[in-house]
Amino acid sequence: MIRKIKFFLISVFIISNINALPSKPKKQVEPQNVKIELPGLELLDYPSDRGDSLILKWDTNDDKDLIYEIMVSTDEKNWKKVKEQKEGSFTSQNIDLPFWIWNKKENKNACVIEIMKVFNIQEEEFFKEYSNGFKLYAKLNVISKKQKSESQTVSAIAIGNWFRADRLNSLIIVLLVSLVFFMVVSHAKKRELFIRRIAGLDAIDEAVGRATEMGKPVIYVPGIGSMSNISTIASVFILGEVGKKIAQYDANIKVPHYDPIVFTVAKETIKQAYIEAERPDSYRDDINMFITQDQFAYAAAVDGMITREKPAACFYMGYFMAESLLLAEVGASAGAIQIAGTDIDHQLPFFVTACDYTLIGEELYAAGAYLSKEPMLVSALKVQDFGKLFFIIFAALLSIVLVISSKAGAINITNTILDILKVR
């Protein structure tokens, strides 16, 4: 009996195994099952990024009709299709990275995989969950006219970097400017530096003097820029100097404001100017007044002020847009002596035609140094001059090299120069 059972079990085992043995296929093999070893396939962490991208690259093929299905997975089981890509349609040379961190000479098929987009993960969730890196598996389905085959699987971890090496060129420039800046500033007191005469700034005395004689106020318009505009910062500095002279002469000044932060800063500046001039008792809180943050309502209010008060002098210093002429023309018709200064080049013509003196662009930045004669500030002006000289020579030299290299067909040299110049 036991023998019979044994025989039965063995027969069942054999039959079941016979069924499992590879039989001659009736249909063709499913194309996905064809595994190939794709040459040069590798997955890399995207250099100098915040840790949300990877680069998949593999060798190019002579068959230009090949189509690659890029598949990714987090566990090697559930695969997700990123996209289809034609042979040679996007190569490692198309990746916008400079030559010092990316081999631009290599010509391989490439694909940038953006993890959050592929897996539809919210940004906050991604950086919370995967702060230590995101491991990704990738493979390719290669579709040719004849068959569809599947490549080997590669993996990499996307990690957030701490340095943007692609911005190394701009960092070098920043360090260079800082170095020159420190060298010049530290030698500031050793010798007197020359600044050419700036008529607009010399005329400040004349304007304040006129206001004192006439018993009329001075109106100082700091423009419509915020405190982060360099021109507004320069304007606040000039306001300090004008304020000091006003306090010394015991004249009257009004400063209407567009930006509430500039208003707060200017209030402190004027208060300080009165203290420095030893006239704190003459300081009034209504010298500075906030008007509105609407450009033309502000212009209308200041125009109204000029028309009513007929000031002896008007200053327009800082960031100006279309209101420049609206203010300057009304000031001119009120008979005020007008001094303007802005770095907005397309507003300069309006100021030049309607004002007595105009500070053009950098003259406005130089105002602080010019008025205070402080050696450190004056020497900082020299840094600007050095900077300009450096850029003139640099631009001229590189232009010549670029023209020659592109004419001579030396694409590598041209691309290298362009890479150095490009700020990413």
Added chain:
Amino acid sequence: MKETLNKLLKIDRRWLFLLLTFSILIPIIKPIGISSKSISSGVQDTYNFIEKLPEGSTIILSMDYDPSTAPELHPQSAAILKHAFKKNLKVIIMTFLAGSGGLIDEHIRNIPQQYGKEYGKDYVVLPYMPNVLAALTQMSSDIYAIYDKDKDDKILKNFEMMKKIKNYKDISAVIDITGTALLDSWIVFVGDKYGVPVMGGVTAISQVGYGPYLQKKQLKGLIGGMKGAAEYERLISEPGKGTSGIDALNIAHLLVILFIIFSNIVLLILKLS
């Protein structure tokens, strides 16, 4: 003679104002109909770019102007919106200027209906955002991190057209119509940094300042002033306010030129005598 000429030079400016008023009013009341013959290259480039976009692409139209510059800029944004709808493009309308809310509203009350477009399916309007740089930078990774809702406080992500949009990579072009310096920010922070094609519409006065960007192709196209709007309207065969304002523009410009020539001739005669 000399006295009269001197008087002429110092003429009360209100007479000049009166002359200008009439020279603008008359062509508005009784149009002459002198239309633009040529199309500026900046306008043509903008038109071509939008024309070549595949159907269903999404563009951003940033309307960063308020009523003050609206006479010049409103016809430009209307023309762009009409062109986009004609081409069946999806449009995200946004602004960084608080005063433009009413102007955007005016467009969406009138234009989409003409082309049978639906809110949420073909266009959405984002709310006013004060912090420009934060928004421009944030949208590069995830639009919804900064704009989670639309202007009516509805969840932005739920709109049909937004389903496939995540960041700048899904945006085919940005057109910024502005009377401010915001176009520079779009060029520098979005166009240059993230490679999104940026085009602009600006007032005639600031048009000249964008030469460097156009030359370097950092700007793919530029519409300048009312003339630019009129040209764009001609390209899409939809005459609007740009075309109707061009007569007044003609006469006013001519008046400025005549005044400059006249005052200089008077000056010359005075000098010679």
Added chain:
Amino acid sequence: MNLIKKHIPLAIVFVFGIMTLASYYVPHRKSENYLEWINIWQNIVAAFALFLGAISLFYAHYKKIERKVDGWGYSLFVYFGFLVIMVAAIVSDGKISDNGKITFLGWSFNNIYNPLSATMFSVLAFFIISTAYRSFRIKSFPAFLLFIAGLVLMLGNIPLGEIIWDKLFAWTNTTIADIKNWIISVPSTAGKRGIMIGIAIGAAVTSLKIIFGIERGYMGKD
């Protein structure tokens, strides 16, 4: 006092200046978080400053009414205008239109703010014409060149200019648009580039001066 008014603000400027500069070179999420955090603080400070500004505005106009200075009636209007628009915004829930219907705020926008703003901007045209008449004097050769460039740009900006040019200068085989484009893309762009480079260097040096506390004009001098 010196500590609060000078040393602490300078230290804040230095630390945050360096950190913000460094964040440009750090792609890590932490650097992005820092920038977002700074943005939020900037908005908070701006909101408080706006509040201070509003107080200053009302105080200045209150003083004018109290002292009955010339044109004090306008000061009353400041309060009136502020109240009306604020009520309109509250009643309309801050919306310009609701389901296609224009709200009270929308009405005020279209019929008050809109025409007022447009009027101010259009005044510019009047001022340009008077400035052009009074100030555009061709006294020297550069002024003559400026006039010619201006003339070409103005003619190029209007269709009538094209017609005039074609009537007078058709024989030159160039259009006014060509010349206008040349002026914009060659001499004007060259000049603009120079100014842009100068301004960029100026801005970089000013930033360094501020970060390292050499220029302190913005915080009131010590």
